[in-house]
Amino acid sequence: MSLHPYFEIVVFVGVALIFPVMPLILAWMWRRFFQPPKPGAAKNATYECGMESLGEAQIQFRSQYYLYAIIFLIFDVEAVFLVPFAVAFTGLPVGAFLSILVFLLLLIEGLVWAWGKGCLNWAK
Amino acid sequence: MGDEIDEGLRSELQRQGIWVTSMQELYNWGRKNSIWPLQFGLACCAIEMIATAASRYDIARFGAEVFRPSPRQADLMIVAGTVTKKMAPQIVRLYNQMPDPKYVIAMGACAISGGPFKQGYNVLKGIDRYIPVDVYIPGCPPRPEALLHAFMELQRKIDNQKLSGPNKSDHLDREHPSEYPVPAFGKHDLVPRANPDVFRPPQIERV
């Protein structure tokens, strides 16, 4: 009998699903049949370090944080792509080379812009 | 479910290779061997608590090495150190945020009574004024062995908790509160100075 080559993966996924879901179901049944839930103001509060909670957990971040996002993309995400690019450099077809150039160009544009805005200066 | 198994019958079965248990025993066995303490220390006693968790005393042998940084994941609060009046409301709030069932060990003279700083204007004279304490450890500071002993006492207590019947464990009792009022900062002291539902010191009767 020959099994499908992906059969083991299906078993793996099945076990990986059962493993976390079973305890959740057991916990839910435990709560349902034995242990009465006791919610309360402090228990349901947002913050959990002993201080009084202020406001909601679902807050919006200010749009000013876009600068951090840009700089993160330039210095972290770009590096992740640059390493495989450098490793495979000699064997790259023209199309792949051009597309990575476009990607770099887009990010360099962001770098120039952030530089011009003075984000890279040390705060004095 | 909560019915006790006859000891004679159990050992008889065990001799035949059959292991009998009850829901209650299984539940308590699991709970008592995976008590996760809340990770916080208040004063010098916390150093002893840290030593207890480190390799020499190794509280991991009792399944309690997983110190949780969030009250939402903790079963046990080890009040290790001096509770100042500024800190007391935060501790009560942390206790309130822990899910049931929850236990408290008051570690050291400070946590159980104010200790050497009892006369201090800003020291709470025992955390049991606001939250129920399960095990008290005297000492200044108690040695790690003392904390381990308290821990084993707590395990013994958990082992004896009932799942059903009139004496069932507090966390299964719908009426038993899970949160206690957080004291507020008053003009001179915390208000109220103690929670009468929790704090019942022995009365001295003079005749």
Ligand code: SF4
């Ligand atoms: S009981 Fe002693 S060792 Fe523990 S916190 Fe108080 S003063 Fe420090």
